[in-house]
Amino acid sequence: MKDLTLTVTTGPLPASRRVWHAGERHPDIHVPMREIDLHPTAGEPPVTVYDSSGPYTDPEAEIAIDRGLPRLREAWIAARGDSETYGGRHVQSADNGFAEGARLVPEFPVHNAPRRATQGRAVTQMAYARAGIVTPEMEFVAIRENLGRKAQAEALTRDGESFGAAIPDVITPEFVRDEIARGRAIIPANINHPEAEPMAIGRNFLVKINANIGNSAVTSSMVEEVEKMVWATRWGADTVMDLSTGRNIHNIRDWILRNSPVPIGTVPLYQALEKVGGIAEDLTWEVFRDTLIEQAEQGVDYFTIHAGVRLHMIPMTVNRVTGIVSRGGSIMAKWCLHHHRESFLYEHFEEICEIARAYDVSFSLGDGLRPGSIADANDQAQFAELESLGELMQIAWACDCQVMIEGPGHVPMHKIKANMDKQLEVCGEAPFYTLGPLTTDIAPGYDHITSGIGAAMIGWFGTAMLCYVTPKEHLGLPDRDDVKVGVITYKIAAHAADMAKGHPAAQIRDDALSRARFEFRWEDQFNLSLDPETARSMHDETLPKEAHKVAHFCSMCGPKFCSMRISHDIRAEAQKEGMARMAEKFREGGELYVPLEDKA
């Protein structure tokens, strides 16, 4: 421990403050948001934006990653009286890939006894929602989603195309409850991850993004992974998946969970495979089940489960250009072939649900047969598995478990909408969670962009969460810079989707930034952008002086050609003369002037 520098990135974003909104039904909840202050000359109130960064951006918060974050939800969970702490599973050497001595990442220093449902109880948000209970988590989410809407409700025209989504003008706690109850949204919130700030994933909420982190056998360390998590949430990741393989998985995950303000997802199969030495066919239900308990006790908020890969579907993949590209899918396919039987995930799916409902672990039903190339998009294997996921979802729902459905992958633009339509058809409107999709295969090194295009589109069509793709996809593990570029790209896609869906408050930030642009408030342009640091540094490359921050031009066009400056002259002239009079005069102008038609 002494050798580790336990520091992560902290401090507010430029001109930003973390503020809290208190609950009404539950006055003890305090929902964080970020307010971006504008320059006094703007004469505008601060712009409030969604804040996934947790206490790290709060200068008042004391951050120590060997103590972890405050246990925000602990009292809410305890107050429900339907769960209890217990001794918990004993950590084994295999949990950390048999790492020993100096190679063993130290345990997280603080131990909290795990909590699980008392016998037979369901402690899921879905169970509460179905029972008519509005939990603090639900009200938290309502306030969080609702930011800025009341103030803007009248100002904004809702002219989007929602493709059947029904986003209300204002989100009420009751609306959240209803969406959770019918399975159209989830709040991933393991009772053993009380540090996380509740968030919702669903078609009628803001489109969310997930960032993947995790070490592999080849690279990465513990502090690096915690920092990647903090770094990803700083730029806007709504959930983080820890996809670690190799050694030290258990201990690294503990450090991540205890410090994460967002839900953490995993693919338990990866750790189970490590426990059997990487031999897929040696996997057993017992090893897998034990891994689920291990991770549920640690507080993992959602599990990707590849139970939809059925034996009869495997031949459908053999003539594909890229076969099976999901790691979990390929592992299970290999197991199924070797044993010539359905997977233990499929056969034991109800037992998996029993575990999930005792901790409120949500499911992300994995698309083990997603297409890995344009050639394989929307094929028989992919859609057969999607139907299978819809069936499994019904089983999970019957157990009061929260579910989302994973989607592709690599899909050309004209085949994207069919994915969403099919998912809505066979998966009862459960949230769709897609990886991209990548719209072409020919740009390794730029797959954040090939996939950002597809992500924006499928987000518009109704996908609830977009799993980011970094520039390193297909080439290596993302570093810090890649994580940031991936997150920003996916924030763009999600935001573009919100706006196209007609989300009532999405355009507020665009309008504020565009007004800043028109009024040459450069500092406000930087501060309102998704990545203020990059915007500022690009501007400063050619115009570094402070005086240029108020200049009425930039280096793109120089002072003489600044269209915005000229527009101000035009506006001034119009105001001087009176708009109505001006238009009148133009209409009177004789044959040169054509009538002003109102076609807009």
Next chain:
Amino acid sequence: MKDLTLTVTTGPLPASRRVWHAGERHPDIHVPMREIDLHPTAGEPPVTVYDSSGPYTDPEAEIAIDRGLPRLREAWIAARGDSETYGGRHVQSADNGFAEGARLVPEFPVHNAPRRATQGRAVTQMAYARAGIVTPEMEFVAIRENLGRKAQAEALTRDGESFGAAIPDVITPEFVRDEIARGRAIIPANINHPEAEPMAIGRNFLVKINANIGNSAVTSSMVEEVEKMVWATRWGADTVMDLSTGRNIHNIRDWILRNSPVPIGTVPLYQALEKVGGIAEDLTWEVFRDTLIEQAEQGVDYFTIHAGVRLHMIPMTVNRVTGIVSRGGSIMAKWCLHHHRESFLYEHFEEICEIARAYDVSFSLGDGLRPGSIADANDQAQFAELESLGELMQIAWACDCQVMIEGPGHVPMHKIKANMDKQLEVCGEAPFYTLGPLTTDIAPGYDHITSGIGAAMIGWFGTAMLCYVTPKEHLGLPDRDDVKVGVITYKIAAHAADMAKGHPAAQIRDDALSRARFEFRWEDQFNLSLDPETARSMHDETLPKEAHKVAHFCSMCGPKFCSMRISHDIRAEAQKEGMARMAEKFREGGELYVPLEDKA
């Protein structure tokens, strides 16, 4: 001159050769393409890709930018017998912004007398096409567009959604002629720019991209601009616009034109404004006309003309969030307001057409009132101007002039298609040429991505050429790295659009790359990608050794978790057993196995 290092980037891309296909009707034409060799283990022929890079990537070519490129089309032009060389306009000090002495960029060393149509003749590709003549340029374009199609015609399924575009299985010279004749495509090819390799812009051809370069009053120099042009075409820019303002415009443009293998576009208004000291209201038809002649004689292939900005439309922009954001549009609006009359561009549009037809300068009818923010998208001003552009286009067509129509700008996803539909409706299917559009305003520093999303979509819907946006948009002038990122992003957008439209050969490269991926041919993956250097360097960050170039895994998942490797095992097992038998056995498997439904 002695102080200048006149070097630009040359040399082939990795594993690539420049090859030529000879014409049939015109045996003296030789159409360049790039062949990418694959590893011998692939057992596949080279992949042929479109090549916009000119002689710079040919190791046999002698490059000297003070001599310029070979005058490829000179003989074809002369052979038509409808044009003649003449003394040409005298270059004036004002043409270079009165730069003198050391500040004056030297003239291009080789002088060629300009050529123009003999009295009253139209030397445009449209005029020839309408007269039933298939020019060498048209056959060149047919061969160029046609790459790989014949070989693949049977293999590929054309399952795209073309929204009314009609891309034939194979492009014939006669098809090109027909598309040009009806105005649905253009070949920008000034008779004074014989160095350029003919290319087509139209809805039934590959989607093209444009890269903007140019110095401003604040920054940049001559060699830098020539290098940017070479660099942009190296990565795939199909045309380049020189948007220089400030001093030395004339001389820098000469250097660019003499060395450019792609059509060069300009906004003549920028230079005209320099000539009147930057005072918009001092612009006159005479100065503008003189500038058109100057640039036509130099060989500019297309002019952006903002003649659609009409006096009665200006009041429509006054209540916009960002007013008028087109430089040309704002300059003309200011002129119109000051003089209280229609612009000289509008009033003299027929005379402008007379000039264009004497040199074959194509028009890019500028969208001076395009929206500069999400808030202003698809408003009355924008669509009123689009209708005006449709009217002007008819005048240009009557003069046998080639026309494309410029489009936005900033447009949220749900409003993009309306732009394309309206353009098709009012502009007679003339090629649409859009800037992005940007799908959100909140990501300065990443506007290549915000706009790449919109560009891919509008390209799919039918836009013929996409004007790139670099990461520096709104912040400063792009440098070399920005130019590359912008070009690659737009190649992605254009290619994704081609594929979604159902272009018969677009998927060839995707499939080849995906096969390489599945077979762990890392070198082939790099070489087939749009940016081999970046793909390779990202891979080498974690696995730098040569041995890793044949490794059957990468650092993303490590060896144990490689889904592709597992897929090979599955395929091997299937082949051993026989696919049919395997599927059979699964179906027989009893109650666990559900019937294999054929739903794909």
